[in-house]
Amino acid sequence: MKLWQKIFLPTLALMVLLTTLASMLLLKSSRDALWQREYQRAVTQQQYLAGMLRTGVISQRLQRGVIQLGRAETGRAAAQVLSQQAAGGYLAGLALYDDAGGALYSSLPAQTPLPRPASAGATALQLAGDSRGGWFLLCSMPLALEGGSYRLGAAYDVSDLQRQLARQAGAAVARCLALSLLGAGLLLVLVRRLLRPLAALDKSARRIAAGSYGERLPEGGQDELAGLAADMNQLAGAVQQRVQQLEQVAEERKAFIGSLAHEMKTPLTSILGFADLLYLPSQVPDDKRVEYACVIAEEARRLRSLSGKLLELMTLGSANLVFEPVPLRELADEVAVSLGPVLAQSGLRLYCDCPNTPLWVDKELFKSLLYNLLDNGRKASEAGGVLRLAAAPEPGGVTILVRDYGRGIPQKELDKICQPFYMVDKSRSRKAGGAGLGLALCQEIVAVHRGRMRIDSREGQGTLITLRFPLEGPKGQKEGGADG
Numbered sequence: 001m002k003l004w005q006k007i008f009l010p011t012l013a014l015m016v017l018l019t020t021l022a023s024m025l026l027l028k029s030s031r032d033a034l035w036q037r038e039y040q041r042a043v044t045q046q047q048y049l050a051g052m053l054r055t056g057v058i059s060q061r062l063q064r065g066v067i068q069l070g071r072a073e074t075g076r077a078a079a080q081v082l083s084q085q086a087a088g089g090y091l092a093g094l095a096l097y098d099d100a101g102g103a104l105y106s107s108l109p110a111q112t113p114l115p116r117p118a119s120a121g122a123t124a125l126q127l128a129g130d131s132r133g134g135w136f137l138l139c140s141m142p143l144a145l146e147g148g149s150y151r152l153g154a155a156y157d158v159s160d161l162q163r164q165l166a167r168q169a170g171a172a173v174a175r176c177l178a179l180s181l182l183g184a185g186l187l188l189v190l191v192r193r194l195l196r197p198l199a200a201l202d203k204s205a206r207r208i209a210a211g212s213y214g215e216r217l218p219e220g221g222q223d224e225l226a227g228l229a230a231d232m233n234q235l236a237g238a239v240q241q242r243v244q245q246l247e248q249v250a251e252e253r254k255a256f257i258g259s260l261a262h263e264m265k266t267p268l269t270s271i272l273g274f275a276d277l278l279y280l281p282s283q284v285p286d287d288k289r290v291e292y293a294c295v296i297a298e299e300a301r302r303l304r305s306l307s308g309k310l311l312e313l314m315t316l317g318s319a320n321l322v323f324e325p326v327p328l329r330e331l332a333d334e335v336a337v338s339l340g341p342v343l344a345q346s347g348l349r350l351y352c353d354c355p356n357t358p359l360w361v362d363k364e365l366f367k368s369l370l371y372n373l374l375d376n377g378r379k380a381s382e383a384g385g386v387l388r389l390a391a392a393p394e395p396g397g398v399t400i401l402v403r404d405y406g407r408g409i410p411q412k413e414l415d416k417i418c419q420p421f422y423m424v425d426k427s428r429s430r431k432a433g434g435a436g437l438g439l440a441l442c443q444e445i446v447a448v449h450r451g452r453m454r455i456d457s458r459e460g461q462g463t464l465i466t467l468r469f470p471l472e473g474p475k476g477q478k479e480g481g482a483d484g
Helices: 003-064 071-085 161-193 197-210 224-233 235-277 286-316 327-345 364-381 426-431 438-448
Strands: 091-098 103-106 125-128 135-145 148-157 324-327 349-353 359-363 386-394 397-404 452-458 462-470
Touching: 003 071, 003 091, 003 125, 003 135, 003 148, 003 161, 003 397, 071 103, 071 148, 091 161, 135 161, 135 359, 161 197, 161 224, 161 235, 235 286, 286 327, 324 327, 324 364, 327 349, 327 364, 327 386, 359 364, 364 438, 364 462, 438 452
Parallel strands: 349 386
Antiparallel strands: 091 103, 091 148, 125 135, 135 148, 324 359, 386 397, 397 462, 452 462
């Protein structure tokens, strides 16, 4: 099979498939909309008939001057009211049945049994045809009259709608066929014309392969084929460079996707935690429900903002980060609220002791730093344990301490734990949802904020992470603050 055939035939098949699929979807959407409108119309008409029937029975009772009609009198009164309702046109027939299934009145077309509702109080709809090619929408609904249970049925003539849908289907098939034929002709002409220069390139390449090394592929023109000729002429030197570039791009994308997935998990955990609390309406007061909803909204905004900031961090460094003075206590409180449901589920307690000292940070990125460090401590701790977050101002800067009393890290692993994807205990980390990116990201966030991070840990005694940041802002401003 020639190249033009390999391109033309699959493309034609795909085009026909997409055209057919689009036509079917459009036809289905139109058909569903028409039937939905028709169903709503039938239900509305049925409700009108039920109301008219109730009014007629009440009128009969008032005329007779009794408090309530008997069962037999109610049936006769209802049948009399229905007999006065002229059937014809859209309303093809009416029927009324008692709770035992006996017909009190029926003017339905022949061979049109009413559907039974799937549950008590439901209205049943069913499409049925007759031997003469007519179509009816059968509607059945329960009805209470004078303390008795009945079933009101009606048949609505939808033959015109069925014929309209059949015409639409035929027109769609005709349009699809016409478009496919037109597209096939245009596609054939286009493919043959575009591949004509490729034949010339193929002849030149064959002469080169046969030993005519002085032969060079023509590079005239501005299209992709001209670029292909130039690439083939420079193939030897380009292959190694291309491979290196592709490997670098693949590695960067892999690291970025892993970092983004790790960071997205933290706000999603808070969102899911507070959403779970909202599943308990009988146990959550309204003020708490509003508070939880606010946290969910805040974390969703944080997720949106954080994904953008991570993209900037991975591609542009700190060029587009927004630094502002934010009180440490505010940062700690927001992180504690976000981490609350996860800590409660793990059976841990968090103690925060942070002053109101303002620190120049990118707020969402810095919250991610604290969240990741505390979340790592949570994963390393047993139920009933304690996490601590403390901060204290010092001359020219602030020291932040994050402490857990969990398993600790072996001394020989301390130099490696900040490497991307490195995990001390892979099975435990994966079971806890880790990917080995948390500390690597934390180290980058600390560097962006011109800080330093130190990790001290002992097996069985826990881990202490010390962070030091300058109070000086990105443009040389200083933010002083009293210990709150």
